Every structure is written in structure tokens, then in C-alpha cells.
Amino acid sequence: MFRGIFHNSIDEKGRVSIPARFRDQIQNNHSTPLVLTLGFDQCLFLYPSDTWQKIEEKLSSMDSLNAEVRQFQRTIMRATDEVDLDQQGRIVISPVLRKEAGLGKSVVIVGLLNRIEIWDKQKYESYHTQSSQSLELLGQKLSDKGIQDIAF
Amino acid sequence: MFRGIFHNSIDEKGRVSIPARFRDQIQNNHSTPLVLTLGFDQCLFLYPSDTWQKIEEKLSSMDSLNAEVRQFQRTIMRATDEVDLDQQGRIVISPVLRKEAGLGKSVVIVGLLNRIEIWDKQKYESYHTQSSQSLELLGQKLSDKGIQDIAF
């Protein structure tokens, strides 16, 4: 699992350093190349390829007769790239993905369970301040909807 | 289980000593790295990684297609860091977490069952004086709500 938050920057060539801690985890427990895809809420998801493969299996097991399923599949795969780490531990983000995710120079890289999320710094902050709700409240909402709670 | 209360301080680099007793327990019975996260009531929770992993598994099992679930997951992981003990038995608390927990120079470190809590000293004291209620009264309240009682 990936944990922690890092503030890095994208250079003119579209390169970003992946935090060393994540790099180590990938090398020790996962397989490359990495898969970079446009995720939810206008940020990028970065997966080790073994994890991504499971997602693809689920995607392909969905009912393709359903038009909404097909659209979902296509929308995901449309914006998916394979990326490798260079010898400084960086990946290159294609202009297309940079644009789709609205990435400027400053980015936030967050470990989020089985994936790494890459956010434009401003977008990240507004995501968390605009809809700033206490953890307690969020938990309560989920609980009200019957989504299982978590024991801390 | 972690027990006891300690008064330590944070230095300019954001380092805090973890009480030696806790360090021993972690080394003998648990796995590193440690996971530091913003908990309830504006204090930090410190978990050995094996304990934290159970929480992450629950987080992972939630439905990520639901926007509120994502927000919940991100709100937790946003304020979650991996930390290691240095050779003096200290951890570094990131500026973000220090700010979120309102940590000044003096902190209180409390063993609380399966986790270690880190409080700003003032916040800790006002938490316990403002809402000062006898243990008997607190127990009664829980009992009234049908929350199971405890056999002492």
C-alpha cells in the first residue's frame, strides 16, 4: 500500500520525480512498467502493472452489451499510458494527460492505498478545502448509507 | 497494547522522541514502518504498520465508484504518513500533520490500546478539563445508549 503526501514539480520536459519511498515499494513488491491513467476527479492514477492488470480483468468482465459499460471502458482506456522510471526515478507525463488532469508546474503526489495519485497542486487544495468536511461527518454520511464503518 | 502518558517536545526539525517503552513494544511485537495519521479530536494517531494495515484493508474494500467514498479515503490518506524511528528513537512529523493537529513545542504522548496518540499539550489539557466528567458518568451515558458495558 502507498502512503504519504509529497510536493514535487514537473519540469519543461514533462518529467516528475516519483517519491523514493514509492519507488522502493514498486521495486520490491510490484512489477513495472507503471500504468498512468486519468482517474476520477481530474487527477492521474499511477499503478504498478500487476495491480493494473487486475483492474483490466474486472473491466473486461463487465457486461459489454451494456452501452454505459462500453463507454466506461473506453473512457478509461482512452487516457492510459505506460510509463517507465528513468535513472533519476522520474516518469514522463504525456502532454495529453497533463492537459486532461490540468497539471501545472506544482503537483501533489499522494499514496492512496493500491495506487499513487498525481494532482495539480491548486486542484488538490481546492478539492480538500471547498468540500472540506470533517472526517467524522464523512464517516457518518457513509454510515447512514449503510456503507460499513471503520474501527480505528 | 500501549499504555501510559509522556510529556515530550518537538524540535525545530519536527522531531519527537517516542517513549522508550513504546519503542520496545514496537520492536518486539510489531512491524515497521510506523504510520502516522490525523485522528479524531485533532490529535495524531501512531500505529505500527501491521495494525494500520487492517484499517487500510477496510478502506480498500469500500466502493471507489462512489464519490463520497473517495473523499473519505482521500481525507484519511491525505493526512497519513509513513515514519521511521531514527537511531535516537525519534520520528519526524511533517509540517502538514503538525499544522493539522495544531502541535506546538510541547506534546503529550499517550498509549491508547492499539495505538499511540500525540497531542498538543494545551489541547490535551483543555480536552480533559473542559469536558471533565467523571468516569462513572461517562459509563452511564454509554450504557444508556445501549453501548455494551465493560466488565472491570
Next chain:
DNA sequence: GAATAAGTGGAGAAAAGTGGGGAATATCTC
């Protein structure tokens, strides 16, 4: 009250992140 352990502080070494030049590869044009 001495001896030991625990906690605190700071300097130097190491690692991580950043930027840019240039070689190799690919693409395009004529």
C-alpha cells in the same frame, strides 16, 4: 548521589529532487 537510561540539539554526510546538455533514435521533407 553516583550510574544508567532517556530525551534534546545541532553539525556533517548522504540521499532525494531538479535542471539542462548532448548522444541516440525517430520522424519528416524533399
Next chain:
DNA sequence: GAGATATTCCCCACTTTTCTCCACTTATTC
């Protein structure tokens, strides 16, 4: 198909941050 242009990818160098190490102070223990 050759040359020109563009792109990618190494590699090196610099800056900043992090970590390690050593020394000192405070607290416990016997």
C-alpha cells in the same frame, strides 16, 4: 534515400532536504 528536424533518453551537475552521528542535558534507578 539522404539530410534536416524533432523527440526521447541518458548522464552529469547542482540544490535542497533528510538522515546519521555525536555530544550534551535531563530524568530515573539503585
